[in-house]
Amino acid sequence: MSTTVVRPTPTDPGIARERTVTRALRVVGVQNLSLIVAIAVLVLVIGSRNSSFYLTSNLQSIGTAVTISGLLAVVQTVMVIMGGIDLAVGSIAGLTSVTSAMIFMQAGSTVSFVGALAIGAACGVISGCLVVFGRMPPMIATLAGLMAYKGVAQLVSDGRAQGYTGADPFYIFLGRGSVLGIPFLIWLFVLVTAAVHVMLRYTRVGRNIYAVGGNDTAARLSGININRYIIGVFALVGVVSGLAGILITARTGSGQPVSGSEDLMFQSITAAALGGVALRGGKGTMGGTLLAVILLGVLLNGMSLLGVNPFWQNVAQGLILAAAVVIQQLRNGERRVGLPK
Incomplete structure (x- = not known):
């Protein structure tokens, strides 16, 4: 007596659903999906403890709060994808903040804006040249930059806030303006993130950054000018760090020589690692970094709303960074130090 086995056909609803789920996971990514779930859980938990979390004003506050660290996270992502790291982003932001305010007092908003971006680019090029021509590891070159740029900012400002931009229409719009009811800072962050995403995913420059x-070695043998890309990416990081410094000036109304440089640097690295960027380079997406920035913003805002001691925010960020790196290393099958696999 024969038994007939009924096999599912490609048109069966179960197979169709499975393919839809698989396709969705491929598009979104497991890493990004886990971040989305984490954000949703945080929103529900914090909102259940404090209903003011859901107020439009608070949501906009989260958006504006993560703009500066988010901009630095975006370019830090590019740097890590290329196989480097930039510890000087926060110090460059502090230097350009104070210099933009000082230039503004002498030459107006347009010159101060362009001048601050140029100073940021110069700082990035200096770091890139130390790596290329000084043969320094990116971590050491930018660690030197972290201290040097921070010191220069303190020297030129005598360690005090400089200038006053609180009455200038341009800086008022940058810091507190809105378009279609959404703060301009959020629009600017989205615009920069989208531009970098397009560059990484759809241009030859982006493909070469992933290759480097x-x-x-393979990238060099294929004809890619690695030195040019290293200096170019450092310059990009410097320009965006300069933009972050200008936004610090716009939000505070004056130039801040020491504007949380180490905190901004740490948050940018944490967002990149949490977003799934491979710390050895060659892998990462802007979508993951964007979700990680949102997650950190929701977490810090929620802790403030719930009255958690501010010092615990640093503890939480440190634990998140450690967990993100451990998960990434285990997923990649990294060998444990001193032990067999």
């Missing part, structure tokens, strides 16, 4: 981070 994935295998610099």
